[in-house]
Amino acid sequence: MTRRAVITGIGVTAPTGLGAAAHWETVLRGENRVDRITLFDPSGYPVTLAGEVPGFAPEDHLDGRLAVQTDRWSWLALAATTEALSDAALDPAELPAASVSATMASSSGGNLFGQRELQRLWSSPARAVGAYQSIAWFYAATVGQVTIRHGLKGHSGVLCSESAGGLDSLAQAARSIRRGSAVVLAGGTESPLSPYALACQLRSGRLSERTDPDRAYRPFDEDADGHVPGEGGAVLVVEELQHALDRGAPHIYGELTxxxxxxxxxxxxxxxxxxxxxxxxxxxxxxxxxxxxxxxxxxxxxxxxxxxxxxxxxxxxxxxxxxxxxxxxxxxxxxxxxxxxxxxxxxxxxxxxxxxxxxxxxxxxxxxxxxxxxxxxxxxxxxxxxxxxxxxxxxxxxxxxxxxxxxxxxxxxxx
The missing domain is CATH 3.40.47.10 (Thiolase/Chalcone synthase)
Incomplete structure (x- = not known):
């Protein structure tokens, strides 16, 4: 019998809010969260608008030592993972470590961390970067930190297919479930809001240079002029159906069919x-x-x-x-x-x-x-x-x- 992959937990860190409930309420209100960039001064760039996660304080979600070692992109994913596991009422420590995996998506890596370290490299006499540069900027850093934090030892990985990656990670999670995994964490977050990251995005020619948040991103509209970047995303707990039923999972949101x-x-x-x-x-x-x-x-x-x-x-x-x-x-x-x-x-x-x-x-x-x-x-x-x-x-x-x-x-x- 085919093993069925269902989603039992949702975690969200997005411009629409911290947490799935806040996100859903903002969506129903149709409240636009695009505004002027605050993570750095964008006045020297043709694009000045973005979607930022409101009120996110890393100290509320992870200890100070881990915060120093990682990028904001990973902070957002770690916070979303904690919510998703709580929503699923699932503690990975109670399961065989090899039965739980993480397969997430990334394309831009740790931009804010990398920006800071590269500025140190080229502007200080030491001509050096910090010890954590290689693991904080690396595109697989978030998956690595999630598996370390939660003790996951199942086969894990990262997918890089730009905006399609969030779906690809869920498809891979479903395949992993069918091949024998009990639980897979999937989805992804991004934090592409730094001078370096914005300069890279501008090369695509797809970004809107408008300054009115209500007119900047209008897909399918006759006034469409490109999009604006944003940060955040979602982490989903993908679980084998019978496993979820046996443990009494509080939610079975839907099946990946x-x-x-x-x-x-x-x-x-x-x-x-x-x-x-x-x-x-x-x-x-x-x-x-x-x-x-x-x-x-x-x-x-x-x-x-x-x-x-x-x-x-x-x-x-x-x-x-x-x-x-x-x-x-x-x-x-x-x-x-x-x-x-x-x-x-x-x-x-x-x-x-x-x-x-x-x-x-x-x-x-x-x-x-x-x-x-x-x-x-x-x-x-x-x-x-x-x-x-x-x-x-x-x-x-x-x-x-x-x-x-x-x-x-x-x-x-x-x-």
């Missing part, structure tokens, strides 16, 4: 919008592995990058999979937070699971007048009703495409 990943086969070019064909293939693979037809999906969370050419190809791919007048509704809240890269798709999964739990579809953010070619079945106000199956999609810079299907658990008897 299907996933698909493709690549466009070429690097992004200026003015291009990626491949609608390969993006659609990822969605179809996710549906096929779930045993679903397109009309079996109640709601889609799209990538919603806010770059007009990419918005058009995403809408084209969605219409190709679901039809020109789909029953399937579309919503996105990225305009409220900024683009969190790897953390953004993981946060979309957290939002989708809460939508399924409460039977509420949150309204789309940032879309007032859909651009030509971007006319989709957008949810314009919160709706109540049964929500059994949700698809979450993500695209990563340079051609990564990922799609994930979540279903409400209505039966615990076999697949």
């Amino acid at each position: 299907g996933w698909g990943a493709t690549h466009d086969g070429e690097l992004d070019r200026p003015g291009a919008g990626g491949s609608a064909h390969h993006y659609g293939r990822a969605m179809r693979r996710a549906l096929e592995s779930s045993g679903l037809q397109p009309d079996g999906v109640d709601l889609v969370f799209p990538d919603a990058v806010g770059v007009p050419a990419y918005d058009r190809t995403e809408a084209e791919a969605l219409r190709a999979v679901f039809g020109d007048a789909p029953r399937t509704r579309v919503t996105s809240q990225k305009a409220l937070t900024g683009r969190l890269y790897q953390g953004g798709s993981a946060l979309d999964v957290a939002t989708a699971l809460q939508s399924m739990r409460y039977g509420i579809v949150p309204p789309v953010a940032g879309v007032e007048r859909p651009a030509p070619g971007c006319e989709l079945n957008f949810v314009t106000e919160a709706r109540r009703g049964p929500l059994d199956t949700v698809m979450v999609n993500a695209r990563g810079f340079d051609g990564f495409n990922s799609s994930l299907v979540l279903r409400k658990v209505t039966s615990t008897e076999g697949p």
